[in-house]
Amino acid sequence: xxxxxxxxxxxxxxxxxxxxxxxxxxxxxxxxxxxxxxxxxxxxxxxxxxxxxxxxxxxxxxxxxxxxxxxxxxxxxxxxxxxxxxxxxxxxxxxxxxxxxxxxxxxxxxxxxxxxxxxxxxxxxxxxxxxxxxxxxxxxxxxxxxxxxxxxxxxxxxxxxxxxxxxxxxxxxxxxxxxxx
Amino acid sequence: xxxxxxxxxxxxxxxxxxxxxxxxxxxxxxxxxxxxxxxxxxxxxxxxxxxxxxxxxxxxxxxxxxxxxxxxxxxxxxxxxxxxxxxxxxxxxxxxxxxxxxxxxxxxxxxxxxxxxxxxxxxxxxxxxxxxxxxxxxxxxxxxxxxxxxxxxxxxxxxxxxxxxxxxxxxxxxxxxxxxxxxxxxxxxxxxxxxxxxxxxxxxxxxxxxxxxxxxxxxxxxxxxxxxxxxxxxxxxxxxxxxxxxx
Amino acid sequence: xxxxxxxxxxxxxxxxxxxxxxxxxxxxxxxxxxxxxxxxxxxxxxxxxxxxxxxxxxxxxxxxxxxxxxxxxxxxxxxxxxxxxxxxxxxxxxxxxxxxxxxxxxxxxxxxxxxxxxxxxxxxxxxxxxxxxxxxxxxxxxxxxxxxxxxxxxxxxxxxxxxxxxxxxxxxxxxxxxxxxxxxxxxxxxxxxxxxxxxxxxxxxxxxxxxxxxxxxxxxxxxxxxxxxxxxxxxxxxxxxxxxxxxxxxxxxxxxxxxxxxxxxxxxxxxxxxxxxxxxxxxxxxxxxxxxxxxxxxxxxxxxxxxxxxxxxxxxxxxxxxxxxxxxxxxxxxxxxxxxxxxxxxxxxxxxxxxxx
Numbered sequence: 001x002x003x004x005x006x007x008x009x010x011x012x013x014x015x016x017x018x019x020x021x022x023x024x025x026x027x028x029x030x031x032x033x034x035x036x037x038x039x040x041x042x043x044x045x046x047x048x049x050x051x052x053x054x055x056x057x058x059x060x061x062x063x064x065x066x067x068x069x070x071x072x073x074x075x076x077x078x079x080x081x082x083x084x085x086x087x088x089x090x091x092x093x094x095x096x097x098x099x100x101x102x103x104x105x106x107x108x109x110x111x112x113x114x115x116x117x118x119x120x121x122x123x124x125x126x127x128x129x130x131x132x133x134x135x136x137x138x139x140x141x142x143x144x145x146x147x148x149x150x151x152x153x154x155x156x157x158x159x160x161x162x163x164x165x166x167x168x169x170x171x172x173x174x175x176x177x178x179x180x181x
Numbered sequence: 182x183x184x185x186x187x188x189x190x191x192x193x194x195x196x197x198x199x200x201x202x203x204x205x206x207x208x209x210x211x212x213x214x215x216x217x218x219x220x221x222x223x224x225x226x227x228x229x230x231x232x233x234x235x236x237x238x239x240x241x242x243x244x245x246x247x248x249x250x251x252x253x254x255x256x257x258x259x260x261x262x263x264x265x266x267x268x269x270x271x272x273x274x275x276x277x278x279x280x281x282x283x284x285x286x287x288x289x290x291x292x293x294x295x296x297x298x299x300x301x302x303x304x305x306x307x308x309x310x311x312x313x314x315x316x317x318x319x320x321x322x323x324x325x326x327x328x329x330x331x332x333x334x335x336x337x338x339x340x341x342x343x344x345x346x347x348x349x350x351x352x353x354x355x356x357x358x359x360x361x362x363x364x365x366x367x368x369x370x371x372x373x374x375x376x377x378x379x380x381x382x383x384x385x386x387x388x389x390x391x392x393x394x395x396x397x398x399x400x401x402x403x404x405x406x407x408x409x410x411x412x413x414x415x416x417x418x419x420x421x422x423x424x425x426x427x428x
Numbered sequence: 429x430x431x432x433x434x435x436x437x438x439x440x441x442x443x444x445x446x447x448x449x450x451x452x453x454x455x456x457x458x459x460x461x462x463x464x465x466x467x468x469x470x471x472x473x474x475x476x477x478x479x480x481x482x483x484x485x486x487x488x489x490x491x492x493x494x495x496x497x498x499x500x501x502x503x504x505x506x507x508x509x510x511x512x513x514x515x516x517x518x519x520x521x522x523x524x525x526x527x528x529x530x531x532x533x534x535x536x537x538x539x540x541x542x543x544x545x546x547x548x549x550x551x552x553x554x555x556x557x558x559x560x561x562x563x564x565x566x567x568x569x570x571x572x573x574x575x576x577x578x579x580x581x582x583x584x585x586x587x588x589x590x591x592x593x594x595x596x597x598x599x600x601x602x603x604x605x606x607x608x609x610x611x612x613x614x615x616x617x618x619x620x621x622x623x624x625x626x627x628x629x630x631x632x633x634x635x636x637x638x639x640x641x642x643x644x645x646x647x648x649x650x651x652x653x654x655x656x657x658x659x660x661x662x663x664x665x666x667x668x669x670x671x672x673x674x675x676x677x678x679x680x681x682x683x684x685x686x687x688x689x690x691x692x693x694x695x696x697x698x699x700x701x702x703x704x705x706x707x708x709x710x711x712x713x714x715x716x717x718x719x720x721x722x723x724x725x726x727x728x729x730x731x732x733x734x735x736x737x738x739x740x741x742x743x744x745x746x747x748x749x750x751x752x753x754x755x756x757x758x759x760x761x762x763x764x765x766x767x768x769x770x771x772x773x774x775x776x777x778x779x780x781x782x783x784x785x
Contacts, residue, residue, distance in 0.1 A: 023433055027433040027606040034605060036433075059570075061694060061695020062770075063605075066773040222632075225632030226632050227632055243637040245640050246630070247493075247523070250516060250645075256486040256489035259490050260451060260479070260489070260495075263477035263494055264497035264498065264501070265497035268631050286486050289486065
């Protein structure tokens with residue numbers, strides 16, 4: 001069993017962090033193999049950012065797969081770029097605040113979450129990636145939510161002030177993910 | 182009978198100089214060896230030679246030595262001093278090595294204030310390769326790659342490395358000396374002593390630039406070469422302490 | 429031992445520190461910046477030294493100097509920067525100075541592309557500098573392998589007094605995956621290693637011409653220089669190539685690849701074997717020395733074609749594969765280049781095409 005996930009969005013949307021949290025949680029709590037591969041460009045900021053996470057029972061063969069089982073898109077350009085790589089019957093997670101549901105892929109399941117708006121409502125635009133991670137975990141159950149939260153808690157240990165906000169964000173995301181199952 | 186002079190033990194007993202007549206490398210190598218003996222640091226001295234006639238230095242001495250790639254002696258010294266901070270580490274480089282191909286390494290090492298010593302031999306020409314133009318070649322001076330002589334419009338002007346490095350903040354001590362007469366030889370020895378002491382006391386980057394001759398490639402006999410130094414080289418490269426933050 | 433999630437570059441740097449590396453000099457270039465950055469943080473914690481060199485050229489020469497004084501020392505870069513280091517690498521080989529360096533390879537030639545590639549194969553294995561010296565060259569296909577190879581590379585380098593190269597690529601360098609880190613050598617062990625080099629290291633010796641340290645990257649005397657080359661050649665011959673031979677015995681199509689491409693190929697073997705297709709893989713673990721004999725494991729009665737898979741156009745690794753196969757089978761290629769990562773689907777398609785022949 002191997003799951004290929006692509007996370008894509010604008011630079012600054014926390015796309016890499018989302019992928020890394022997921023890889024870290026998998027490494028810490030399961031016997032599964034995992035790879036996190038950032039696609040890197042020459043720009044330090046801005047532009048598009050995307051990363052690939054592969055979670056597998058076997059040794060991961062290709063850290064950058066050709067076909068994605070799951071695709072998380074945080075902005076419009078990423079949808080256009082990566083939707084063709086999503087497998088038939090795959091799952092598409094969209095930031096429905098700024099990404100329209102595609103009309104040309106009736107075969108894929110779409111999980112929608114207005115994470116930009118939700119983050120703004122919560123008073124911190126930066127937590128949109130944690131909400132989306134919650135959505136992904138809530139829907140896919142690829143790793144247990146407790147483990148993922150443990151990882152976030154650990155990674156944010158030096159910014160304890162931010163923990164309640166992130167906890168809330170993650171849980172709101174979980175709820176949305178679970179509700180669309 | 183009282184012994185008033187003997188050859189420094191840092192030079193191998195059986196060695197006879199193979200340098201060209203009038204060349205000052207042997208003088209400087211002797212001075213360095215004497216200073217090392219007088220400071221009683223033979224057992225911690227390491228010579229890093231550049232490439233060119235400077236590299237011949239290693240054939241004569243009886244203490245540790247390593248050859249750096251052309252121009253990289255200051256980089257080699259930087260790594261070596263970090264790995265072995267108690268050793269006395271000095272580079273011995275010609276003008277092509279230090280001021281042309283090694284310019285980045287030389288300036289950067291000086292700018293870091295690396296606690297080692299540079300002995301920079303400036304004779305305004307490439308020696309071993311046969312008299313090509315150096316960054317320090319005087320205007321009008323002929324070289325095998327500047328057959329009409331150095332022309333400012335084409336080749337730029339002689340580079341004054343001591344003054345260039347003096348523009349940096351970190352270097353501790355920079356002095357320009359020569360070996361064209363006995364007084365200047367003594368001054369050179371004093372400068373080398375001071376530079377080595379600085380290193381032993383952890384004072385940082387020191388350099389002694391020594392204006393020397395290359396009778397063979399200058400096309401002058403040894404005596405005429407001494408006159409050339411006095412009349413042409415020294416006006417361009419004035420002697421003296423360029424920088425001394427130690428006192 | 430507990431596994432930790434680490435980026436390839438950082439894992440390589442940590443493995444080096446654990447092996448006793450106490451000096452690193454490097455210059456920024458993508459995609460290996462996390463190596464110098466990691467050393468800059470980590471080395472002061474263990475009493476080591478990090479220097480950001482003014483260039484790749486300076487950095488390798490700083491490493492030459494530190495290693496010549498007896499320290500375990502390392503540098504790293506990516507393709508164009510490795511080319512700049514070739515001067516110092518050749519000097520280290522000529523002076524018999526043990527160093528370890530890593531190429532997190534990217535697309536080329538020229539400034540090329542900052543994304544992963546395998547376009548430095550000839551440079552790494554045949555001509556890493558002037559003069560025809562050889563080195564042990566390891567080609568990791570996982571972050572774990574990069575860690576293990578870096579750790580042992582320091583022992584190899586010290587044993588042979590010769591440079592060792594870790595030939596990685598932008599995927600291995602930038603990806604994160606779980607690794608088990610090797611044991612940290614104690615300060616006593618690290619000191620003992622450095623002390624064991626006192627006889628030849630340039631640190632200063634008692635005044636004695638015969639026993640001074642004389643580190644010479646060349647000889648004035650041609651007879652001595654030839655003798656040096658003959659001695660080095662004898663040393664090179666002591667190396668044993670390492671290789672992984674995977675499901676080759678009954679294979680009708682054998683893939684051959686190294687590094688990240690080999691990892692992708694290995695999963696292709698598993699995928700196609702699950703479909704009942706008889707495919708296998710030969711993966712050199714050391715690309716210098718090259719495991720030519722490994723290609724004798726192929727049953728040429730049933731395998732008529734070998735598929736060379738590499739991220740280099742034109743292919744380079746194929747030259748050694750060709751010598752290993754020695755006209756016993758055809759060689760077809762599956763290639764990409766310039767920063768594009770090998771597509772597993774493309775490999776599967778290429779293998780299927782050969783199976784259908």
